[in-house]
Amino acid sequence: MGTPAFRDFVETVRAASDIVEIIGSYVPLKRAGSKYKALSPFNPERTPSFFVDPQKQLFKCFSSGHGGTVFDFVMRYERLDFLGALRLLAERAGIEMPAGFRKETESPSSRERLLSLHKAVADWWRTILWKEAEGEAGRRYLASRAVPREIAEAFGIGYAPNRWDGVLRWGAAQGYPVELLAEAGLVVLGEKGRPYDRFRDRLILPIADEGGRIVGFSGRIVGGDGSGPKYLNSPETPIFTKGKVLFGMDRAKRAILQEGRAVLCEGPMDLIRCHAVGFSHVVAVQGTALTEHHARLLRRFTEEVIVCFDADRAGENAAVRGIEILTEAGLEVRVASLPAGEDPDSFLCGGEAAVSRFREILQRAPTYLSHLLEQAASRNDLSLPRGRSRAVQSIAPWLAKVSDPIRREALALEAAVRLGVSRGALEQAMRKADMPSQGGRSPSVPLRAKRDAVLTELIWLLCEAPGIQGRVRMELDLRWLEENEEGGLVQKILSAGSDPEALFPALSEEERSLVTGLLVSPPPVDPSIEPEERWSQLRERLAYLWKQRRIRLLEERVRAGGSSAEIQCALRELVDLRRSLE
Template identity: 45%
Template sequence: MAIPEEFIEQLRQRTDIADVVGSFTQVKKRGSDYWACCPFHKEKTPSFKVDSQRQTFYCFGCKKSGNLFHFIQEMVNTDFVGAVHWLADRYGLTVPETRRRGDSAASEQRRQWREQGQKLLNEAADWYHHLLRQPEAEKARAYLQSREIDDETIEKFNLGYCLDSWDALCQWASSRGYSPELLEATGMVSKKEGSTSFYDRFRDRLIFPIHDELSRVVGFSARILSPDAKAAKYVNSPESDFFQKGSVLYGLNHARANLKTFGNALVCEGQLDVIACHRAGLVNAVAAQGTAFTENHARLLKRSTNNVILAFDADTAGATAAQRTIALLHEVGLTVSVVSLPAGEDPDSIFRHGGAEALRSIMSATEPAVPYLFRRACDTHDLNQPEGKSLIATDVLTAIRPLPDPITRTAHCQWLATQLNMPENIIFDALNTLQASHAQHSATTSFRPPSDPTDRPADRTPAPFQLPTFTMPEDNEKVWQTVFDLVLHFEELALRLADDEEITQLLPDTPLGMAISRVLACVDQNSWSDAMDSL
């Protein structure tokens, strides 16, 4: 559904860009304008101008400019719709949606139901946070104190506590007009087997609210407080319309605005690791739930950065998770490095025992993913034996295979051939075998014929025709040569191309692609006429 233009205009009138910019960087008024140090690049002298009358901004240093929505899109790393929701949340407004022709009453009812569910999740997180300050939560506060988690961190991550009760949440929600069915849909209660009554899913545990990238609560992770208890250490929200474990990264709502500054995302295993990193100033840290990193997680990070650092535990499970995660990150074109943590340590324990400086020092010692995998494989297999070499090559090539850039794949294979002291063509043959095996497996899993042709319904309609996915022509060097000639000689076309992020992301990492990028950089600096001289 679309956002009504009337609401967007209302939001424009309600907000002041100087006030919004001031929430990210210090703003000072000079005459009728406001000035600040640019939040998009490092500088000591303010060159970032905010025009409150026009509701626009412009940086004389990095040349970024735009309106209120452009500013939020850049700062929060979101799209236009996300920027509208971010601003609406800030000013306590509810974003309406335009009803399209054909929308049924059921669709409208479902939209309202989702809004109620989102409101319930946010309010429940605040209620759990309130309970953490009550006498019943002394055990939870003692645990946090033992982990040296201070009040500032508790507030930042909105940590909470759930009472040792089977129905405390049910009663609280009922008093606020929420139905048991909505509680169940949000994953906070379960239905008793063979009964219509419900009970609280989380009981006597420390609560970690899980937010999406727009800081909306979508679920919870609850840690047990009694070390001798036989229950699971963590209980997480189940999969639901509101919470998809494979699409949410813990801490991303705090980290996303910092990913550009750091130039990378730091991926840990758990919530306490993320919290420790943020306390140490590593505010680019995020985590999946445990080590269950998915392709959706990788694509989520790809929106905000091109580089990822993994900091998983130094045990067998952590090493296995790292190898699998590297392949997933490679598949979306991310550059990956790995931090090798000391045995028996994690970011949380390093921070508690050695402090912020110790954690920052260890996290700065990164190793590129492919050499890391080679070293780990050599620890497991005998490099001096033919069978060992084969297993090592397979382990490393499994992570190289998903890389989308052929030049990067080739360079890694050449490096691996040198390390194994083998001819390059043998390594490339092994890679091709893996590629073929993967392609065959993908084809097998994507096409599953019915076990019996007669089981097919006679009236089943065929699948709708789909246009093939666009791919760059094989002779793409000629295409980019034409693009280069056009942007070099036609300023209007160069201006359009410079504004199109999707096109600029397709530029190849070749001398020709770099030349086009240089011309577009001149366009961004209002110096297109100097482009020829810069080449």
């Protein structure tokens, strides 16, 4: 893997993989001067601390500390090793792996094997739906739901035949072992260890991650006696965690950025219908409860979410739970209410008039507090004290969470008038609702050790102006680097050079984080000072600081005592050092 040919191939892939383009396919980047910024894809946050430098082709996440080249980003985000990241980026750039060293990267990781398997079985199910007689049940179901073929094909919909061993036989023919099929959740091991297909007689909707790679499936039953669940999803696997994937995000993320908001619905058919009629900024929770990870994922692409769940009691309750998670993630939330008994799929089947009405519902969707206030008023008899009390108890915790005092006061007044209670009574309920949170403490963040400012600036100089490295090698006294963690990093840079591909493999994760952080966000230095002059200043400062440390050490030796010769030697060195500082 260290051959010149392999290194040349790595450089070819790196040159073809612009870091802004690659990271921008995962994270919505916004221009910030000469760099790009975004919310961290690694840590929850409300203020962007993730930066990409197009000139240096580096990224730095200040909230998590991660940073590096395009390979480092793909490795961390995709949880791949270097060879996996190299293969992924090469495929993306349309670069074929040279036969001479293909063996060096042809042992895919477990994650890559699972991704490859999911893509292959999705293609097989899709072939069955459109080209095999067994797929007639799936085709009839799509026709009954008025889903056009072009929409079904766009979403990669397939059909799992009504067989207990369909995937098992297909997998054996394709060379996939039963153990891998089970790990992927495609087959289930029975009580006696006998495997059978998980998905049978179901319309298959692939579930993709943000990059568009299939990581799981949702199977909608189309026939049988209806005894099974309407939707059957893949179990959690090494590549699929249902609480971390929003259905349709890979297709919707660009539209969400353009619209400035996302619409969140409940099921996959709701999403497919919305996309089919032009609402491309819709994502779905895939039949599971909304999670904090879902909210953070949405927050990376937008600041506003419109919740549009089914218009039944279950949908309303799910919306309330979702609102709390979304608002805690810092999102502005509105709620779109459909007529009773409707969901987006059924509502949008009403033709152009329904599409226009749905667009109007989204545009006029009230804020979540207005929605919850109306819900509290409609669900309780406000003519009775008990009804007003229940309504106040349901809305007070929400009002108490509003941090802006002016906005909270205005909302409290509106709620008091709407519910027919005094403002004082409502504010008392708000204070009571807010009491449990008063003793809460935000999680502590470990403090980073204070870095040596002079050596930190030197590290930045060596990477920012590599032409100075030759002079630094000649003039640097290695004693100046002693007793400092940054000293070891300086020596590594001088040994390997400042090119990231040559330097970064020699660095620890903490050292790599420091280097990328300095390159993306330089220390506060005077830009008018040329590198040669800056090194001269740093050299003098390093020598001065070393002499001070040496003087303190010698003074301690003299105080500690010892042989007469040792003390005399220490005193002579002390005199010389003090004179040199005068």
